[in-house]
Amino acid sequence: MPGLIAPSDYSQEPPRHPCLRINAKEPFNAEPPRSVLISSYVTPVDFFYKRNHGPIPLVDNIERYSVSLNGLIENPKELFMKDIRMLPKYNVTATLQCAGNRRTAMSKTRTVKGVGWDVSALGNAVWGGAKLADVLELVGIPKFSYSTQKGGKHVEFVSIDRCKEENGGPYKASIPLDQASNPEADVLLAYEMNGEPLNRDHGYPLRVVVPGVIGARSVKWLDSISIIAEECQGFFMQKDYKMFPPSINWDNIDWSTRRPQMDFPVQCVICSLEDVDHIKPGKVTVSGYAVSGGGRGIERVDVSVDGGKTFVEATRYQKIGAPYVADSPSSHKWAWVFFEVTVDVRQNTEIVAKAVDSAANVQPEKVEDVWNLRGILNTSWHRVQVRVGRSNI
Numbered sequence: 001m002p003g004l005i006a007p008s009d010y011s012q013e014p015p016r017h018p019c020l021r022i023n024a025k026e027p028f029n030a031e032p033p034r035s036v037l038i039s040s041y042v043t044p045v046d047f048f049y050k051r052n053h054g055p056i057p058l059v060d061n062i063e064r065y066s067v068s069l070n071g072l073i074e075n076p077k078e079l080f081m082k083d084i085r086m087l088p089k090y091n092v093t094a095t096l097q098c099a100g101n102r103r104t105a106m107s108k109t110r111t112v113k114g115v116g117w118d119v120s121a122l123g124n125a126v127w128g129g130a131k132l133a134d135v136l137e138l139v140g141i142p143k144f145s146y147s148t149q150k151g152g153k154h155v156e157f158v159s160i161d162r163c164k165e166e167n168g169g170p171y172k173a174s175i176p177l178d179q180a181s182n183p184e185a186d187v188l189l190a191y192e193m194n195g196e197p198l199n200r201d202h203g204y205p206l207r208v209v210v211p212g213v214i215g216a217r218s219v220k221w222l223d224s225i226s227i228i229a230e231e232c233q234g235f236f237m238q239k240d241y242k243m244f245p246p247s248i249n250w251d252n253i254d255w256s257t258r259r260p261q262m263d264f265p266v267q268c269v270i271c272s273l274e275d276v277d278h279i280k281p282g283k284v285t286v287s288g289y290a291v292s293g294g295g296r297g298i299e300r301v302d303v304s305v306d307g308g309k310t311f312v313e314a315t316r317y318q319k320i321g322a323p324y325v326a327d328s329p330s331s332h333k334w335a336w337v338f339f340e341v342t343v344d345v346r347q348n349t350e351i352v353a354k355a356v357d358s359a360a361n362v363q364p365e366k367v368e369d370v371w372n373l374r375g376i377l378n379t380s381w382h383r384v385q386v387r388v389g390r391s392n393i
């Protein structure tokens with residue numbers, strides 16, 4: 001597309017913050033340290049995880065950049081940035097989480113395929129942009145549509161980055177039309193992140209943000225939107241990001257048996273302690289994040305200091321000083337919740353955290369129960385080992 005360019009190598013990557021932990025260099029995949037992740041409720045752009053499948057695209061002329069809307073619609077259209085900026089602007093606070101978050105821990109029980117991630121392959125941002133439902137109206141698709149007259153039932157987002165999984169073709173994904181055309185689903189074509197224009201790593205000049213859904217569907221560097229009859233047939237919808245049971249291995253896998261993963265399940269992680277941490281005996285603050293998919297709130301976060309035998313409830317908050325109530329209109333429904341509890345630790349032990357969402361969904365106790373060959377959606381109870389000594393090491 002004129003305006004947006006996909007480099008074929010990594011010689012034109014943007015600068016990145018030195019505190020990021022790099023899990024893969026080319027394509028660039030990195031996450032912040034745990035303590036940095038929970039130092040701010042809205043994640044600063046520099047510390048927001050970066051998950052890429054190819055070199056970062058470049059814009060040579062923003063005036064010429066446009067998104068084409070095509071497929072099973074009456075009047076295909078080219079939309080320029082000014083057309084998208086003319087629509088009402090929304091700011092949606094939403095947590096983006098990679099399905100591979102916590103993959104490294106899953107790999108420890110049995111090897112999985114994929115980039116290793118600790119617990120910070122997610123971040124919470126204020127995304128600014130137009131609602132996809134408003135954009136679709138520009139091509140004659142009314143709000144709350146399940147199908148177009150020509151039989152379109154899915155909305156496919158196509159980028160321009162070159163991914164080896166797509167044999168050098170662009171990254172793409174789709175969501176159902178009824179979600180895309182529902183203004184309450186808050187799907188955005190975002191041009192801002194935390195009040196600033198998107199930067200190159202996060203999709204400049206325009207990206208999709210699908211709140212409550214695994215990050216893989218929030219396509220960056222948007223080039224075109226196609227209204228199609230069946231879901232997108234791209235690699236990342238059909239041959240990746242699907243949840244298989246632990247019995248499936250690379251010899252017996254049949255990708256067609258499972259649906260592409262959309263909503264993410266309830267998740268919670270302790271970020272104030274490392275996997276193995278050394279502390280002084282006495283009071284310890286246990287804090288971290290909890291988040292669920294589909295707009296479900298966090299009803300409870302339980303913390304144990306005896307390896308999961310007994311639990312106490314942690315305090316939850318989104319705004320300091322204001323009590324958080326799951327699913328209340330005053331809460332950020334698409335955003336994570338921070339939790340905190342002070343516990344007394346006198347001897348070496350395992351500290352555990354688990355959350356319950358507003359649909360009473362719970363996290364699995366053991367990682368083995370959700371192990372899958374691609375290592376996605378590790379939402380098992382989060383466990384850290386503490387070693388108690390007289391002095392803080």
Ligand SMILES: Nc1nc2c(c(=O)[nH]1)N[C@H]1C(S)=C(S)[C@@H](COP(=O)(O)O)O[C@H]1N2
Pocket residue numbers: 048049050051052053054096097098099159160161171201202203214215216217218219220221
């Ligand atoms: N065009 C494009 N969009 C993409 C990707 C990509 O590689 N290319 N990665 C996806 C995945 S797997 C995730 S988790 C999120 C990461 O977004 P971020 O890098 O802004 O954190 O972007 C998604 N959108």
Ligand SMILES: [Mo]
Pocket residue numbers: 051097098099100215216
């Ligand atoms: Mo991802």
